[in-house]
Amino acid sequence: MIEQGRKRRFTAILVSGVAIAAVAGVAVAGTALARSRDSSTDTAAAGGWPASQTPAPTPTDTAAEPPSQAPPTPGRPPANTPSPSQAPPTSRVPSVAPPPETPRQTPCEPVTQTPMPPTRSGKCAAPTPTVQPPPADPVAACKSWLKDLDVAKPGRGAKPVARVDGAPGTVLILADSKYWAGCDTAYARGGDGGSIRRPDAVTGVAPGDAAAFTVANNVIPINGKLYEYYWSAGRVPAGVSKISYAFPDGRTTNAVVQGKYWIMQHRAPAPVKDGDPAPTTLIKVTLYGANGHAFRDFLLVWGEDTCAQMSHGC
Numbered sequence: 001m002i003e004q005g006r007k008r009r010f011t012a013i014l015v016s017g018v019a020i021a022a023v024a025g026v027a028v029a030g031t032a033l034a035r036s037r038d039s040s041t042d043t044a045a046a047g048g049w050p051a052s053q054t055p056a057p058t059p060t061d062t063a064a065e066p067p068s069q070a071p072p073t074p075g076r077p078p079a080n081t082p083s084p085s086q087a088p089p090t091s092r093v094p095s096v097a098p099p100p101e102t103p104r105q106t107p108c109e110p111v112t113q114t115p116m117p118p119t120r121s122g123k124c125a126a127p128t129p130t131v132q133p134p135p136a137d138p139v140a141a142c143k144s145w146l147k148d149l150d151v152a153k154p155g156r157g158a159k160p161v162a163r164v165d166g167a168p169g170t171v172l173i174l175a176d177s178k179y180w181a182g183c184d185t186a187y188a189r190g191g192d193g194g195s196i197r198r199p200d201a202v203t204g205v206a207p208g209d210a211a212a213f214t215v216a217n218n219v220i221p222i223n224g225k226l227y228e229y230y231w232s233a234g235r236v237p238a239g240v241s242k243i244s245y246a247f248p249d250g251r252t253t254n255a256v257v258q259g260k261y262w263i264m265q266h267r268a269p270a271p272v273k274d275g276d277p278a279p280t281t282l283i284k285v286t287l288y289g290a291n292g293h294a295f296r297d298f299l300l301v302w303g304e305d306t307c308a309q310m311s312h313g314c
Contacts, residue, residue, distance in 0.1 A: 131190070131191070131221045131224075132189060133189065134188050138163075138185045139172065142196070145183065145194050146158075146183065146199075148311075149196060149199075149310065151198070151199060151310075152199060153181055153199040154174050154181055154199065155176050155178075158174040158175055158179075158181075161173050161174070162258040162261035162263050163263070164265055166267075167222075168222065169184060169188065170186075171183070171231050172263070175202060175261075177202065178202060179201060179202060180261070181197060181198075181199035181200075182196070183196055184196075184231045184265075186218075186229055187229075187312070189220050193311065195216050195218065195311055197216065197233055197309060198308070198310045200234075200235075204235070204238060205235045205237045207287055208296065211305075213234065213298055214305040214306070215283065215305070215308055217307070220267075225271035225272075226271055227268050227271055228249075230245070230266045230283075230306075232245075232255070232264045233263045234262060235260055236257055236262050240287050240288065241289060242254060242287075243255040243257070243286070243288070244288070245284070246283065246284040247266060248279040248280075253265070282300055282302070283305075283306070284297055285297060285298040285300065
């Protein structure tokens with residue numbers, strides 16, 4: 001009986017052991033199966049190495065590309081896009097604006113070393129950076145300027161028949177037996193020579209000839225400032241004893257009569273300022289008879305009757 005009981009207990013233990021071994025085997029098999037499935041999902045790297053066995057990159061290998069991002073969901077910013085509060089700070093270095101382009105300027109004629117500023121009436125001024133006094137010998141200077149003009153004119157033997165030495169400069173008339181020409185030296189203050197009125201024949205002038213009383217209008221530098229300047233010259237018409245010019249500045253200047261010729265020179269009392277409006281009042285010329293009474297007058301149109309010079313532009 002005792003022997004049979006021992007056999008029964010041994011058999012039970014044996015059965016229990018087999019059962020435990022069976023359970024353990026099932027567990028091991030399951031684990032192996034899971035590992036097999038995990039290894040089957042590994043992708044192969046370049047060269048055929050499984051990802052889990054890919055050799056470590058050497059120092060010469062390039063870094064792997066960052067993983068691609070999934071496309072953003074409509075209506076939402078990308079995951080890596082900083083919010084306005086997280087936006088990267090802007091540079092504190094102030095931006096430097098390019099310098100303004102200098103507007104191009106067309107110099108008045110004739111072209112000199114420095115552009116000549118326009119006057120209020122659109123005329124050309126003498127270049128102020130090259131200020132110089134009028135020539136010491138006005139007659140010689142006028143003959144030199146006159147020689148350069150290719151027109152009918154007084155010859156080398158011409159002599160001054162009228163002359164006014166004013167503060168701005170000298171205005172004179174050179175004449176021979178055939179022609180006369182008016183000359184102004186005040187314009188030479190700008191370093192570009194003087195002004196020559198177109199020469200004319202030595203004949204009588206009709207009182208009604210308005211063209212005979214036109215003026216040359218320039219801007220000249222005096223003591224570091226620019227002034228409107230006017231001059232004119234001509235032959236005295238028959239029956240005329242006085243010629244006067246009324247200017248927009250409110251001043252009236254009488255021409256100086258010397259024999260058969262007359263000369264007028266006028267400088268505005270105030271210097272030209274930037275932004276001064278162009279004059280709208282016309283210059284008025286009045287002729288007086290032998291009895292001292294005015295009998296004829298003319299109005300000079302700006303730009304048409306105020307450019308009576310041919311040695312330079314207006």
